[in-house]
Amino acid sequence: MTLALLVTLLTLTVLKATPIIFAALGGTISERSGVVNIGLEGMMAAGAFGAVYATSATGNPVVGVIAGILAGAFFGFVLGVAATRLKVDQIVAGTGINLLCIGGAAYALVVLFHQQGSSPQVASLGTADVWLIVLAFALAIALHAFLWLTPWGLRLRAIGENPRAVLAAGIDPLRVRMLAVTISGALAGLGGAFLSVGELNIYSDGMTAGRGFIALAAVIFGRWTPLGATLAALCFGFFEALQFILQGRVAWLPSDAMQALPYVAAVIALAGATGRVRAPESDGVPF
Amino acid sequence: MLRARTFAATAMLSFLMAACGHHVGPRPGQLSLGMVTDVGGLGDRSFNDSAYRGLLRARDQLGAYVEVLQSRSAADYQPNIEALTNQRVDMTFAIGFLMSTDLDQIARNHPDRHYAIIDAVVDDPNVVSVTFREQDGSFLAGALAAMMSTTKHIAFLGGEDVPLLRKFEAGYTAGAHEVDPSVTVDVKYVGSFDDVAAGQELGNVLYNGGADIIFAAAGTAGLGAINAAKSRSGAYVIGVDSDQDALAPGKILTSMVKHVDVAVFDVARGMQQHRPIAGHLTLGLSDDAIGLTNFTFTRTAIGAARLRRLSAIRRAIIAGKIVPPDTREALAAWKPVAL
Amino acid sequence: MKSLMDRARGARGALGALAIALVLITAAMLVAGASPIDGFAALFAGALGGTHQLGETLVQATALLFPALGIALAFRAGLFNIGAEGQLLVGGLAAGALGANVHLAPALAAVIMLGGGALAGGVWGGIAGWLKARFGANEIIATLMLNFIAASLTGYLVAGPLKSSPAGGPETAPLAHAYWLPVLLPYTRLSIALLIALAIAALLHVVLTRTVFGYELRAIGEAPEAARRAGISLQRMALLALASSGAIAGLGGASIVAGELHRFNTQLSPGYGYTAIAVALVGDLDARWICVAAFAFGILETGGLAMQAVANIPKDAIHVIEGVIVVLLAARRYVAARAAIAS
Numbered sequence: 001m002t003l004a005l006l007v008t009l010l011t012l013t014v015l016k017a018t019p020i021i022f023a024a025l026g027g028t029i030s031e032r033s034g035v036v037n038i039g040l041e042g043m044m045a046a047g048a049f050g051a052v053y054a055t056s057a058t059g060n061p062v063v064g065v066i067a068g069i070l071a072g073a074f075f076g077f078v079l080g081v082a083a084t085r086l087k088v089d090q091i092v093a094g095t096g097i098n099l100l101c102i103g104g105a106a107y108a109l110v111v112l113f114h115q116q117g118s119s120p121q122v123a124s125l126g127t128a129d130v131w132l133i134v135l136a137f138a139l140a141i142a143l144h145a146f147l148w149l150t151p152w153g154l155r156l157r158a159i160g161e162n163p164r165a166v167l168a169a170g171i172d173p174l175r176v177r178m179l180a181v182t183i184s185g186a187l188a189g190l191g192g193a194f195l196s197v198g199e200l201n202i203y204s205d206g207m208t209a210g211r212g213f214i215a216l217a218a219v220i221f222g223r224w225t226p227l228g229a230t231l232a233a234l235c236f237g238f239f240e241a242l243q244f245i246l247q248g249r250v251a252w253l254p255s256d257a258m259q260a261l262p263y264v265a266a267v268i269a270l271a272g273a274t275g276r277v278r279a280p281e282s283d284g285v286p287f
Numbered sequence: 288m289l290r291a292r293t294f295a296a297t298a299m300l301s302f303l304m305a306a307c308g309h310h311v312g313p314r315p316g317q318l319s320l321g322m323v324t325d326v327g328g329l330g331d332r333s334f335n336d337s338a339y340r341g342l343l344r345a346r347d348q349l350g351a352y353v354e355v356l357q358s359r360s361a362a363d364y365q366p367n368i369e370a371l372t373n374q375r376v377d378m379t380f381a382i383g384f385l386m387s388t389d390l391d392q393i394a395r396n397h398p399d400r401h402y403a404i405i406d407a408v409v410d411d412p413n414v415v416s417v418t419f420r421e422q423d424g425s426f427l428a429g430a431l432a433a434m435m436s437t438t439k440h441i442a443f444l445g446g447e448d449v450p451l452l453r454k455f456e457a458g459y460t461a462g463a464h465e466v467d468p469s470v471t472v473d474v475k476y477v478g479s480f481d482d483v484a485a486g487q488e489l490g491n492v493l494y495n496g497g498a499d500i501i502f503a504a505a506g507t508a509g510l511g512a513i514n515a516a517k518s519r520s521g522a523y524v525i526g527v528d529s530d531q532d533a534l535a536p537g538k539i540l541t542s543m544v545k546h547v548d549v550a551v552f553d554v555a556r557g558m559q560q561h562r563p564i565a566g567h568l569t570l571g572l573s574d575d576a577i578g579l580t581n582f583t584f585t586r587t588a589i590g591a592a593r594l595r596r597l598s599a600i601r602r603a604i605i606a607g608k609i610v611p612p613d614t615r616e617a618l619a620a621w622k623p624v625a626l
Numbered sequence: 627m628k629s630l631m632d633r634a635r636g637a638r639g640a641l642g643a644l645a646i647a648l649v650l651i652t653a654a655m656l657v658a659g660a661s662p663i664d665g666f667a668a669l670f671a672g673a674l675g676g677t678h679q680l681g682e683t684l685v686q687a688t689a690l691l692f693p694a695l696g697i698a699l700a701f702r703a704g705l706f707n708i709g710a711e712g713q714l715l716v717g718g719l720a721a722g723a724l725g726a727n728v729h730l731a732p733a734l735a736a737v738i739m740l741g742g743g744a745l746a747g748g749v750w751g752g753i754a755g756w757l758k759a760r761f762g763a764n765e766i767i768a769t770l771m772l773n774f775i776a777a778s779l780t781g782y783l784v785a786g787p788l789k790s791s792p793a794g795g796p797e798t799a800p801l802a803h804a805y806w807l808p809v810l811l812p813y814t815r816l817s818i819a820l821l822i823a824l825a826i827a828a829l830l831h832v833v834l835t836r837t838v839f840g841y842e843l844r845a846i847g848e849a850p851e852a853a854r855r856a857g858i859s860l861q862r863m864a865l866l867a868l869a870s871s872g873a874i875a876g877l878g879g880a881s882i883v884a885g886e887l888h889r890f891n892t893q894l895s896p897g898y899g900y901t902a903i904a905v906a907l908v909g910d911l912d913a914r915w916i917c918v919a920a921f922a923f924g925i926l927e928t929g930g931l932a933m934q935a936v937a938n939i940p941k942d943a944i945h946v947i948e949g950v951i952v953v954l955l956a957a958r959r960y961v962a963a964r965a966a967i968a969s
Contacts, residue, residue, distance in 0.1 A: 038766070095708065
């Protein structure tokens with residue numbers, strides 16, 4: 001392998017991993033607080049669409065990124081309210097949000113841009129998207145430190161394990177969960193915005209292409225820690241990048257097998273997680 | 288509770304009112320045309336949109352009544368075609384090769400109705416099959432790319448690795464080798480027609496690998512490859528299906544246009560003139576159904592000499608002196624032709 | 627035995643959902659600048675306006691009914707099977723592969739195809755059940771991940787080993803005409819799959835309300851700790867529940883292949899397995915109401931397809947409506963619970 005190829009492989013790995021890292025960090029913080037966020041894929045689509053719409057309206061992709069974060073946060077908030085105050089089942093609400101966001105973006109393309117399928121091209125961050133990549137890794141470290149080194153991180157994790165005990169300590173677990181899920185949505189939205197106005201300059205139907213679900217797999221493969229999820233996302237990014245590069249060079253490698261890899265890895269991680277590391281005790285359990 | 292009931296009552300009322308509404312349909316004697324999209328649907332800025340343009344042209348120029356049904360899955364093809372058949376439209380267009388099995392069954396059950404299918408051959412007396420010689424247009428694209436490449440290294444980026452896309456791939460590769468057998472042609476597939484980001488990433492992989500021109504035959508994902516070309520000096524991309532040249536003026540060398548709209552309109556006109564076309568239409572360069580754009584933004588960069596050579600090749604294809612390959616097997620056996 | 631109150635709740639659920647859907651569709655049409663009168667005329671005529679339309683609506687209802695019943699079975703046991711889509715796909719693939727390669731008497735072939743589909747779906751659901759039972763793995767994530775694996779696996783198989791012909795699309799070879807399930811409603815493609823689905827619904831209802839297995843299923847769903855103390859093995863029940871849930875969804879995939887598509891194609895389902903979650907919830911996880919809900923969703927799906935041509939609403943907009951219904955219905959339980967506390 002030549003040096004140039006190696007450089008391409010590594011940059012592509014990071015590029016492929018970045019949106020997944022954002023969403024996976026969101027998934028981690030949400031699950032640590034005890035809410036499974038199945039809606040990551042939809043929130044990414046909302047972020048991607050919101051970013052393109054705001055960029056098209058203002059001409060400024062930075063405004064677009066902020067709008068993407070807000071769009072994701074809004075649907076995170078909706079899931080948070082549904083899962084905490086309304087006691088709606090998290091999975092049901094998350095599934096609903098996926099349908100809502102992906103269908104909603106397709107519908108909004110018609111209403112706002114008067115065209116189906118994809119948006120017009122808008123301004124993009126261009127090479128400045130590298131700052132978002134840096135941000136992804138910085139956030140991973142910051143979130144890891146937050147969860148394990150600060151008293152608030154400890155409380156968040158405690159809520160995911162045993163919300164009753166935290167309630168006894170005078171903290172409202174529902175409020176913390178709602179906040180965590182909203183942040184989770186914001187991060188997924190940021191991942192979507194990275195795709196649509198960071199790496200690209202367009203929204204098109206189906207552009208998130210399952211990245212939100214891969215992020216969910218990364219959360220598990222990364223054993224519910226921010227650095228673990230980041231490493232898992234990099235892993236998945238690496239295999240996709242490898243597939244891109246090997247394609248056409250290695251005939252025997254079916255691309256379907258490569259595409260299934262993250263999910264197979266997640267299932268194996270689910271099986272292997274017993275005894276050593278496990279999901280937060282109250283993950284997915286309403287309080 | 289009361290509110291919920293009012294809610295339900297209002298909804299029911301509007302539902303009943305709607306049920307008594309007027310049905311829209313063709314006037315007596317008006318030519319009526321139906322179209323079933325494949326799962327890509329309207330708004331793909333490619334295949335289905337192009338067919339729809341042809342239908343709209345038939346509406347405007349022939350005064351036809353048109354109706355479009357979109358498909359969400361392969362299971363929708365059959366009911367959609369049936370629905371149009373039952374509405375007794377004069378001709379139903381099935382847009383896409385995946386509909387061939389379903390159309391064959393329906394056409395046999397309704398020998399008195401007329402159908403057309405794009406990109407596939409269905410052997411029934413009441414079906415017009417329209418296929419395109421994509422390999423011919425792709426051959427020209429390959430020839431142009433090989434002439435323009437300064438690195439003697441070009442690339443093909445497909446959407447999904449299916450037989451239809453391999454016609455593009457084989458024609459393009461052969462066209463490049465016609466001009467210069469020593470040109471390297473890298474081939475990659477996105478694995479999706481939707482994933483724009485992956486299209487851009489693969490575009491960059493191909494450019495970084497040394498190719499300076501990419502033929503992006505990947506639907507929406509191809510827009511990503513166009514993006515990848517924009518930020519590079521000396522790099523070109525070739526668009527597909529519709530004229531995409533204006534998306535990145537000067538960076539898109541040309542587009543390999545596939546005029547599904549022309550085919551749809553011609554078949555519709557045949558219907559109106561009461562001489563329905565049947566059998567198998569293979570449209571290519573001479574029908575202006577396949578071809579390159581007229582280089583609005585790249586004419587000077589290409590130069591007159593190259594354009595002359597390109598039209599010589601085009602004439603040779605039309606004359607049958609060059610027969611571009613349409614599969615990988617045919618490509619392996621193919622030899623450049625001395626002109 | 628469900629109380630009269632519970633039954634009324636089920637009826638309100640289905641009707642309420644239909645009402646909400648109608649209001650939302652009206653709003654969507656107005657925003658898109660289309661006339662709701664024309665739109666609803668198209669929706670109504672497209673779903674119920676004739677034998678053909680009714681047949682299509684029932685075809686959609688059948689396709690949703692199988693996975694919805696499977697999902698309900700698992701949900702009643704407290705297990706979130708959101709993997710019906712994948713179970714349906716592998717079931718369909720098994721039926722398509724068997725149908726294209728076995729040479730038997732037609733009736734026997736149909737049984738083999740449907741049985742093979744149920745078995746494949748059962749195994750696919752069973753994998754998640756086994757992970758849950760053996761390792762305590764979260765079945766939501768496991769079933770979700772298995773959906774993607776199923777999509778890749780079936781995609782790989784029909785692009786390679788099981789491909790119909792070198793020039794064909796991603797599908798298995800067409801079934802011999804003799805292997806098709808008999809048509810139920812003449813001049814439509816509604817097959818006896820509807821009757822099979824209704825039989826499964828009746829069976830599920832009886833099993834859940836009248837058998838020990840059904841009692842144990844509901845016990846682990848409603849009070850797992852008490853069930854465990856009563857000597858019910860949670861692991862065994864989880865495995866059985868997810869496997870049988872998957873089998874019903876797999877049977878659904880097989881019935882689409884044998885009954886309407888007559889081959890397996892990777893684009894076989896527009897997401898029936900996901901929509902069926904909404905159907906199961908709208909039907910209050912009660913087999914009888916799920917039949918009603920599946921019919922209502924059949925109207926929405928079939929009429930929606932006809933409506934898009936008139937009202938310029940993208941086909942995905944129907945998902946927005948389904949998404950809102952799912953969230954609202956889930957919230958309805960909370961509202962009902964609070965009303966109960968208030969009174």
